[in-house]
Structure formats: C-alpha cells, structure tokens
Amino acid sequence: MMDDGTRTIYVVGAAGRTGMLFCRELQNAARMIGVAFPAEIENIKSGKAKIVRGKNLPEIFTAELVPPEDFGVAIVRNAPDFLWLAARNPVDKITAFYYRHFANQQNFPALVLSQNGLSAVDDAKKGLRAALGQDADKVAIVRVSLINGVDLNTDGDGTLTIGYKLPIKLGFGTAQTYIGDTDVSFSASLGLGKIFKKAGVGARQFRGKDVLAMENAKLFLNLIGMAAATAQGSGEPTAAVENTDVGAGSPSRKTTADQGWRDKEIFKKEIAMLREFVSAANAARGGFAAKLGGYPVKLLARLALLPVCLLAPWRGILAGAVAKGRNRPKDLSEIDYYNGEVVRLGKKANVPTPVNEEIIAKARALKCKI
Secondary structure (H helix, E strand, O other): OOOOOOOOEEEEOOOOHHHHHHHOOOOOOOEEEEOOOOOHHHHOOOOOOOEEEOOOOOEOOOOOOOHHHHHHHHHHHHOOOOEEOOOOOOOOOHHHHEEEEEEEEOOOOOEEEEOOOOOHHHHHHHHHHHHHHHHHHHHHHEEEOOOOOOOOOOOOOOOOEEEEEEEEEEEEEOOOOOEOOEEEEHHHHHHHHHHHHHHHEEEEEEEEEHHHHHHHHHHHHHHHHHHHHHOOOOOOOOOOOOOOOOOOEEEOOOHHHHHHHHHHHHHHHHHHHHHHHHHHHHHHHOOOOOOEEOOOOOHHHHHHHOOOOHHHHHHHHHHHHHHHHHOOOOOHHHHHHOHHHHHHHHHHHHHOOHHHHHHHHHHHHHOOOO
C-alpha cells in the first residue's frame, strides 16, 4: 500500500487481453504495475497496443511495466497488495514462480485469479505449496469471473488491439482463509471490492461456497456456442456456420452462438452439452449463482434440463437473446478449460458427458491448440 492509502496491484500477463483490460479499467483506483515479457513491453512502448472501450475511439495502451526477471527488485521498491494472474491456464507453475519471491516473509500479497474454467484455485494452491510450503495456507485467494467478452485482433505490423463493451461486469469472491481468528481472504476480497467500486466496475461479491456457484455460472455462459464453434467440418448441418475461420490456437472468428442456435441440429447439441454440465455441477459443485453480470444463469440452467421438444419452439427467441449478450466467436484454444472441465466434473459426479467429449474431439480435429 502506498503512503496515501492507494493499493498496488501487479498484473502478470499485462500484455494479454484480460491483463490489458484490468490495467486500463482499474488505473484510477489503484497503482497498476504490469508484468510482461521484454518483447511485449517494447511493443507497448512503441504504441503497438490499443484498446477500444465500448463505442469510444481506439486509444493507445500505456502502463507501468516490468519484465519477469525484474519482478523481485520491483516488489522491494513497490510492495504489492495484490498479485493478479491474468495469464492463461494452467497457473500452478506461474504461481510458484512469482510467489517464491515472498518465501520467508510474514506477509503475502493476495492472489487474484481471473482464468476461465473451474481449476484455477486448485492449480494455484499447488503452486503456492511449491513456493511457500506450509505458509501457502496464509495466502488469500480471490476469484474473479469477468463477464465482458474481450475481442483481440493483430494487424499486419504487429499492432495488437483489444475491444470490449462497457460497463465492466464481474463477480468476485473467496473461500475463507484464516490466520488466527482473522479471515484474511474476506479482508482481501473487501479490499478488492473497494477498488472495483472506485473504478466504476459493476462487481458482485460472493463468499464461501457461493464462489463455486459463481464459477459454475461463468462456465455455463462460456459454454454457450461451443457446439456451434466445432460444427464446421464435422458433417453436421453448416448453413449457419459456413465459412468458419478456425486456425491453430485461434478463435472460430465467424461462428457465433446465435448462428448455431438457429440451426435445429446444432441447437439440440448445444442443449445436450449444457444439460451434461448442469447435471454434473448440481451433483458435485452446489449448482449455480442466481445471477451473474445480469444473466439469470440459475434459470437458464433449469431450462437446459427441459426436453428439447419443449425448448425448440423458442429457439429463435433464445438465439436473439444470445445475440444481445455473450455472442462472441469462441476461442477453441481453451476448450480444455471449457468442455474439458465438464468431462472432468462428470467423472467426479458419475455423470456421463458424451456430447462434451465429442466437442473436444472435434476441436482436436480442427487442430486447435488445447
């Protein structure tokens, strides 16, 4: 914390889409220090990183940045209150790398995780144990579920541009971590909540087991459109998804969820995929948050359990609703933390997940990096 009470947040992965978003949106509420590789820092300093916020004109992304090799020196000069991992899954090794700099200390920065899927907290705990041993249990972990989709484009000259709608909406929270009689995780969560409020971010706080329900709700929203994204080249009807552009490790740029939902056969696959997840989540992870980012996820989860014949007449209306919300083309490179999470959860809950397994297989056939 700075002398004036301003909190300091280090963002690992500051040159990525999520890292750039939070560095930009929280800059007036906290001291944001980004961690990025030297080549990424040079790109940003050269003005080759831009942000389009809502309907505003593009702006050059600027931030206080340090490379990973200078992290140890940077935290001595400016101690972090939060270490935000905006890097992709898995996070065990990256957590261990950064928290080893805090070994043998009495106080630890709270760890903030904004990854997709359901595994980030467990993976981070492995990394904390590797870096800190028994002191790992003293680190507060705050989970963040960003609702806004973030588009990313790279121009021919290497300029990276991200874009997202405003306002920013998210859920956040933590399970209890006690040091003595003090719940340090809840204290950290409250501190981050104050930063969100000051920054004008629409944030809803969860606590304890409700954090699992929040994660479930976020994954439910992420799963919408995954069957459509993998339909190209599968032998299924493609009228709604023709000309899909899928490259190795890249998004399915032209296939959006509402297009898939307007196709009768793909709609059936979408509902079957969601039904498998809802059944597994209800059995093993306590169900869904009622609302997340304005979406009535708990209601949608219940609808997914209805017979498709009852939902089919509403297919067009549902597709229209999807088009107004999370309707971005899907990034299949993280399918192991979308549909893969459903398969793992299904095994844990003894719930069959053949549709999600099929979707993963199709993504592999499309040579997506997973």
